[in-house]
Amino acid sequence: AAFVAVTWKEYEVEAASPVTVAEVPVTATNAAGESAKSTAVTGTTRASSDGGTALPKHAVTGYWQNFNNGAAVQKISDVQSQYDIIAVSFADATATPGAVTFNLDSAGLGGYTVDQFKADVQAKKAAGKKVIISIGGERGTVAVNDSASATNFANSVYSLMQTYGFDGVDIDLENGLNATYMTQALRSLSAKAGSSLVITMAPQTIDMQSTSNGYFQTALNIKDILTVVNMQYYNSGSMLGCDGKVYSQGSVDFLTALACIQLEGGLAPSQVGLGVPASTRGAGSGYVSPTIVNNALDCLAKGTNCGSFKPSRTYPDLRGAMTWSTNWDATAGNAWSNAVGPHVHGLP
Incomplete structure (x- = not known):
């Protein structure tokens, strides 16, 4: 046979x-x-390796305010559908060095309950969104300066992920960070959470001027587990672009020439996003119209609609854009997300 x-x-x-x-x-x-x-x-x-719906190639990040500062008060369920990553702002420091907790401002948010909040987080996740907890902010005082505080940070953030269903963490420390111990903290968190962990960062412009800066070092140290760096292109003075020229905030060139430093300094294009205010009320300075944001995205991803600065190459994998905040966006009639969201998602 x-x-x-x-x-x-x-x-x-x-x-x-x-x-x-x-x-x-x-x-x-x-x-x-x-x-x-x-x-x-x-x-x-x-x-899929991220434990659920993967982020789109080009993503929009929005910060959601856990407080009422005059912007439209929102529940998580109110966050506009254009946002792929929702950063809950902010976690609070505890008496334990490096550790954080989260206290929903139920009174400030019109009686929003913890149970409602948790259910809304799950609903956003079911709709394919990522909801993460942001650490820091303008008044954030979380310090991770030694091995013990790094462990406390990782343990406490992971606990918040388990309690509230967060997909990860945003590092928005505006008073500097220690690259050695923040790297240790984030690697420890990654070991607990696995490959599904979302890690974003929102450094100020000064933090990403050089690869020797602690923020930039941290981003490069965790490049294999980093989702995106959405530098804040606002509340900033003039800064150097990657061509060595000085650019003033509020222009296409400011966005593209400063993004170029990160794109040529070791981050993958998919790890670079443009962080801008959602309205003139969202920041003290540096507001740019959605048209300028979209032109900068086009310049970096496609080489079109550039200002005087034109990158030496294009970055079609550029991740997208971020805004402060979903609340200020809602206050302005969602003008930012309605214009920038579809443009980001329509990039090549």
Whole structure:
């Protein structure tokens, strides 16, 4: 009798959530005729490596305010659908060095309850969004300056992820950070949370002028687990671009020439986003119209709509844009997300 060896080639399939797939039975044929049909094989896809719906190639980040400062008060459920990453602002420092907690401002948010908040976070995640907890802000006092505080930071952030369903953490420390110990903290958090962890950063412009700066060092140290750096292109003086020229905030050139430092300094284009105010009330200075934001995105990703500065190459994998805040955006009739959101998602 003749035997025919049939080799099955295994393919690895990812899906946003596990689904059942079936293979069609096969037969083998040789001079002796056709074999009996094989048994159909059923398998289940594994979940994608981020534990759920992956972020889109080009993403929009928005900060959600856990306080009322005159901007439109929102529940998480109110956050506009254009936002792919929602950064809950902010965690609070505790008496334990490096540790953080989260206190929902129920009174300031019109009676928003913790149970409602948790349910809204889950609903956003079910809709494919990422909800993360932001550490820092203008008044943030979290310090991670030694190994013990790094451990406390990782343990406490992971606890908040488990309690509230957060997908990760945003580092928005505006009073500097220690690259050695913040790197340790984030790697420890990653070891606990796994490959699903979302890590974003929102350094000020001065923090990303040089790769020797602690913020830039931290970003490069965790490049393999870093999601995106959304530098704040506002509340800033004039800064150097990657061409060595000085640029003033509020222009296409300020956005593109400063982004270039990160793009040429070691970050992947997918790890670079443009952080801007959602309205003139969202920051003390540095507001740019959505048109300028979109022109800067086009300049970096496609080489079109540039100002006087034109990058030496294009970065089609550029991640996208960030804004402070979803609340100020809502106050201004969602003008920012309505204009920038579709543009980001329409990039090549």
